[in-house]
Amino acid sequence: MAQPFPFSAIVGQDEMKTALLLAAIDPSIGGVLVFGDRGTGKSTAVRALAALLPKMRVVVGCHYGCDPNVPRAFCDACREHAAKGDMKSRMMPVPVIDLPLGATEDRVVGALDLELALTRGEKAFEPGLLARAHRGFLYIDEVNLLEDHLVDLLLDVAASGENVVEREGLSVRHPARFVLVGSGNPEEGELRPQLLDRFGLSVEVKTPEDLPTRIDVVRRRDIYERDPAAFVEKWKRKDGQLRRKITAAKERLPQVEVSDKALERAAELCIALGTDGLRGELTLMRAARALAAFEGEDAVSDMHLRRIAPPALRHRLRRNVLDDAGSGVRVDRALEEIFGA
């Protein structure tokens, strides 16, 4: 497989890059929804980010890529191996698993072989895509065309970090912690609002309209495709800096302070926008905290809230028949009202 395009070499698309970085720093932010034209590098960005992240240590032979250093999250097989004291580990790249549109539920969650279970009394489980995505990314192109019940299921697993498969009284559970990234073209069908709201962040990507940016994009792509190895080598230092910044942010995250004042601001913003429930505030707080950690700061400031409010809130606004301004515009107006121009 050719080496992925380096994350730092992606031209523009700052909002998408930031959203993906924050979700990688704190997966509890929830998935990222990327809306936009075809050919705007959505899938490239996810693959580039995964390739940039430090390799992960996994238990040899484990279907779920358990982390040997986190025994409390072990699958059943790893628990048994650990008890016997025979456990080897190896390093592997952070996975990016594609979920194809036609995938059956069995292929996604895994399949329980009932016949084998009944005839031989063995629990035979064929792990699915969710098992492979553990500790990495699950990417769905055109998520708006996926059946609602599958999207629902994916969001459940992503939120709980565990996949439970139940058939006829048999059940298998295994860890499945991943960042869900869904891309979609709004012209080809919309996601139900109930599903929209369960994604942490949403970003819009557009084909760049200014000349210098377009030229940059095309030039870099061309150089990369002619010699991927040399191009990756050229960007190695920049990618390395970013990798260290992400690692440092993950370590810093538990110490970043979110003051009452910051929570008050977040609540005011959500009230002004009339978002349903408290999910908006929760996401806004987590994303602002991850952003502060990424920038090496100790506390969430107005600036962090302000920067992250559009991707955290714009997909949670109810349609307002009296106000036909786009949701981005409405978030901007509320921000100005609360934080000042």
Ligand SMILES: [Zn+2]
């Ligand atoms: Zn395991």
